[in-house]
Amino acid sequence: MTPTHAATGSKRFRYYVSRLEPGDDKNLVWRLPSGEIERLVIDAIAKAIADNAPASSEANIIQDQMAANSEVACKLQNAAIHEKRKILLDHSVKVQLLKEQLILSFKPQGEAERAEVCIDAKLAKQGSELKFTIPPTNANIKPAPNPILQKLVAQAFAAQELVLTGKPNPALSEYSRRYLGQLVRISWLAPDIIGSIMDGTQPVDLTGRKLTRANAIPLDWPSQRKMFGFT
Structure with a gap:
């Protein structure tokens, strides 16, 4: 998806728009408010980082890494935007958006293999915009209030x-x-x-x-x- 924006007076609204191949129907474009995607991604990645267990058999290493993971997860949810961006880049976060699922992958610190997180989040019309509806199975990821x-x-x-x-x-x-x-x-x-x-x-x-x-x-x-x- 490609980031874009629209302006109404002094207000600026950010969106992500799906890319079309040559010849595709323009009516098939997905246009999603950026906050909807970014909030889901940050919440899910923060939880995955905090829950990630280091691949080590030494208790002190596991304890130190888990503490570091919790600190990074907390920072990801509460830090300034430029710091959040750095954390996402450091973890090589990739996002794949499907009609009924959001697939996230990232590279845990100090590990060679990428980890993957799948979120059941269906796209649905809300007024003139597409929104994500999150089923109770993803209760740890809270939707943004309207x-x-x-x-x-x-x-x-x-x-x-x-x-x-x-x-x-x-x-x-x-x-x-x-x-x-x-x-x-x-x-x-x-x-x-x-x-x-x-x-x-x-x-x-x-x-x-x-x-x-x-x-x-x-x-x-x-x-x-x-x-x-x-x-």
Whole structure:
């Protein structure tokens, strides 16, 4: 895939675009937000480095190498971007993207053989973009929360407070009564649905548009889970 970007006003959005061979249909191009791929790669490689057992029979060498691996894994997840890039280059990380799987390979420090990590991560449409949906089998790799959905949840509870107390909220002052009613309905969602939205584990096809356009959200939680694909 090739890195590219698009700009909207002062904002810049980074993407990876799949390469086409001469004569290929342009509609088959994959265009993925860079953060989606980079986050998956960094999380998976960091865990693989931390879990990698050195090929040695000496306890002190194994202990020292495991400690060093843990330090590198922690740095990979928390360091500045240029330091993360150096770690990925030092480990010769390669990424192969398939429709239902992400295959990563890297070269552990001090070892001749490459290690491989496979992640079950299906591509699915979310709004106008392709996103990865990660099944529970990869629970150690957490999906990124959707900021639009998170903002809707925050607005929903603010709208609920406005209705209950009548206290004006500047953040909601420009919304119509109809839209405020839609937000209040969102505040009725089951706690586990709200929790899933906030930590990013909601169904991949649950978008802000789908949530705000749901005019008949049931009051009982089992029906809500069924309506939005949680069961």
